[in-house]
């Protein structure tokens with residue numbers, strides 16, 4: 001375990017800018033999630049996580065930042081967009097992080113695995129339902145009703161995929177009605193805490209954490 005109290009922003013210059021036509025380019029929300037993990041670093045270090053999963057890893061900057069400070073944690077990522085999986089593995093490699101990326105819907109094909117940490121920056125923009133559920137760049141942002149159609153599906157999977165003393169970090173915007181998310185997770189037996197919030201060009205972004 002490193003003695004670092006910071007999460008470093010991973011090196012990204014290896015990425016061809018044109019590839020961001022197909023994969024979500026790291027933006028303020030990505031960096032707010034990294035800041036949230038940094039803010040919670042002492043808590044996470046005390047947990048000494050064995051398995052960490054980022055759902056929807058996109059370019060891979062978030063899971064790579066995590067892996068850089070937790071070199072002994074086995075890091076896994078999923079993304080519905082296979083080009084994102086390719087970018088995630090290259091970002092991890094360039095930053096000397098071991099990552100196992102899997103091209104899949106949310107966490108559907110992990111049968112017996114339980115993760116100590118699960119991280120998700122979902123497609124959160126409020127859109128028509130029909131726009132949501134693609135496998136290309138639209139999957140980066142199109143969130144359907146309340147911007148929550150993808151997120152809500154994951155919420156109901158968390159109890160089976162998170163270890164008993166695990167922690168789930170979720171980025172939301174105010175339009176997603178975070179109080180409803182908190183209530184859904186409470187029904188599943190989880191406590192919640194606001195880790196960090198920021199206003200970005202009138203968009204209220206926040207990161208919540210859930211644990212038992």
Ligand SMILES: C[S@@+](CC[C@H](N)C(=O)[O-])C[C@H]1O[C@@H](n2cnc3c(N)ncnc32)[C@H](O)[C@@H]1O
Nearest residue numbers: 024030056057058079080081105106121139140
């Ligand atoms: C807002 S982007 C976040 C990307 C990256 N985590 C970041 O913070 O920069 C959302 C990501 O979720 C992925 N995604 C959307 N629906 C998904 C699903 N059903 N299963 C897995 N990944 C999904 C998208 O392809 C996209 O890479």
